[in-house]
Amino acid sequence: MSDSESPVVKRLPVHEAMSQFPVVNGELAVGGQPLSLLAARVGQTPFYAYDRGLLRERVAQLRAALPKSVKLHYAMKANPMPAVVGLMAGLVDGIDVASAGELKVALDAGADPAEISFAGPGKRDAELRQSVAAGVLVNVESARELPVLAAAQAELGRQARVALRVNPDFELKGSGMKMGGGPKQFGVDVEVVPEVLAQMGALGLAFEGFHLFAGSQNLKAESICEAQQKSYELALRLAAHAPSPVRFLNLGGGFGIPYFPGETRLDLAPISANLAQLAERLKTDLPEASIVIELGRYLVGEAGVYVTRIVDKKVSRGQVYLVSDGGLNHHLSASGNFGQVLRKNYPVTIGNKAASAEREQASVVGPLCTPLDLLADKMDLPRAEIGDLAVVFQSGAYGASASPQAFLGHAPVVEVLV
Numbered sequence: 001m002s003d004s005e006s007p008v009v010k011r012l013p014v015h016e017a018m019s020q021f022p023v024v025n026g027e028l029a030v031g032g033q034p035l036s037l038l039a040a041r042v043g044q045t046p047f048y049a050y051d052r053g054l055l056r057e058r059v060a061q062l063r064a065a066l067p068k069s070v071k072l073h074y075a076m077k078a079n080p081m082p083a084v085v086g087l088m089a090g091l092v093d094g095i096d097v098a099s100a101g102e103l104k105v106a107l108d109a110g111a112d113p114a115e116i117s118f119a120g121p122g123k124r125d126a127e128l129r130q131s132v133a134a135g136v137l138v139n140v141e142s143a144r145e146l147p148v149l150a151a152a153q154a155e156l157g158r159q160a161r162v163a164l165r166v167n168p169d170f171e172l173k174g175s176g177m178k179m180g181g182g183p184k185q186f187g188v189d190v191e192v193v194p195e196v197l198a199q200m201g202a203l204g205l206a207f208e209g210f211h212l213f214a215g216s217q218n219l220k221a222e223s224i225c226e227a228q229q230k231s232y233e234l235a236l237r238l239a240a241h242a243p244s245p246v247r248f249l250n251l252g253g254g255f256g257i258p259y260f261p262g263e264t265r266l267d268l269a270p271i272s273a274n275l276a277q278l279a280e281r282l283k284t285d286l287p288e289a290s291i292v293i294e295l296g297r298y299l300v301g302e303a304g305v306y307v308t309r310i311v312d313k314k315v316s317r318g319q320v321y322l323v324s325d326g327g328l329n330h331h332l333s334a335s336g337n338f339g340q341v342l343r344k345n346y347p348v349t350i351g352n353k354a355a356s357a358e359r360e361q362a363s364v365v366g367p368l369c370t371p372l373d374l375l376a377d378k379m380d381l382p383r384a385e386i387g388d389l390a391v392v393f394q395s396g397a398y399g400a401s402a403s404p405q406a407f408l409g410h411a412p413v414v415e416v417l418v
């Protein structure tokens with residue numbers, strides 16, 4: 001039998017995080033396409049490729065795990081590629097945007113304005129006015145936003161839909177990035193919430209609910225449960241001051257994905273059980289409300305790869321360097337310069353030789369004139385040559401849009417949804 005009749009499908013054992021992409025005839029496959037063929041169809045390296053099937057699968061798994069009444073939102077800052085947002089808009093219950101630019105992408109993608117919410121500090125007056133015109137929900141993060149929203153609703157003859165983002169008096173433990181608790185630029189301190197709610201009522205804004213977002217990239221289910229529990233209790237206390245019935249409690253998200261050796265996948269079972277218990281309580285506590293969770297990274301992070309071509313192979317004092325045509329300019333996160341304290345390697349392989357038994361220790365670096373431009377530091381990789389394709393896994397979130405693409409003037413990265 002020839003190879004084309006019977007492809008040998010292997011799952012990579014090297015890192016748990018790699019196993020979502022099959023290896024077919026020795027080559028990594030993304031969206032069912034062998035990597036070298038995909039590179040040819042894209043027409044250039046470097047590129048990001050996002051796997052449609054994996055995106056659908058992830059949402060389906062979550063839906064199956066979570067209580068039916070819990071609404072699932074996609075926080076599109078994790079991956080704002082228009083085609084990805086379009087796909088996600090059809091799979092989730094709402095899209096969370098963080099700027100007028102993201103709002104445009106979400107609306108263009110066909111997301112229902114009734115199910116779009118806009119959070120973020122420093123919303124410009126024009127952005128608030130655009131939100132009212134579009135009929136999307138604004139997560140108010142500062143009392144300053146209120147008169148601007150009131151003016152827009154008077155001018156446009158359309159009630160402004162608002163929720164209040166609360167800066168709670170607790171933190172999300174074990175979180176990669178904390179976005180609540182203590183002094184923060186996000187949300188309104190819990191102490192002044194009653195006052196701001198009264199203002200919302202007095203100005204005639206349409207109050208719909210509370211938004212609490214404690215942090216990001218958390219792999220500890222107990223910490224997420226604890227934050228959701230505390231958020232629920234807090235929202236319940238605050239609801240007593242609401243100018244109208246609470247329609248939803250957005251309990252945030254923060255679900256993390258494994259990047260580094262030793263990290264394990266988030267256990268959804270306790271989170272699901274916790275949410276089920278909260279959803280049950282909600283029926284009597286706030287009968288008109290539903291629970292919302294908003295996720296970015298968890299929905300899209302594992303479905304994407306970053307692909308570069310090796311343009312040079314050098315040995316410097318015994319250390320092998322694979323110099324590739326892209327690096328931190330396209331993928332700041334993988335270089336370790338986006339929120340990491342101690343740099344660790346993302347999972348990396350040589351995609352067109354993924355199953356090769358011939359291996360060597362090598363560092364994958366980008367083409368920039370800075371030692372920060374490092375994608376893999378002394379990793380055990382399939383032995384690579386010039387022309388091979390270096391692949392960074394776990395690259396579907398905080399990739400292209402979170403990187404300084406203009407730095408050193410290389411061509412921008414291409415993104416494809418396969």
Ligand SMILES: *Cc1c(COP(=O)(O)O)cnc(C)c1O
Nearest residue numbers: 075078119213216217295296297
């Ligand atoms: C960034 C952000 C998210 C998404 O966070 P992930 O860690 O990618 O899930 C959700 N909500 C708000 C308010 C955010 O700022």
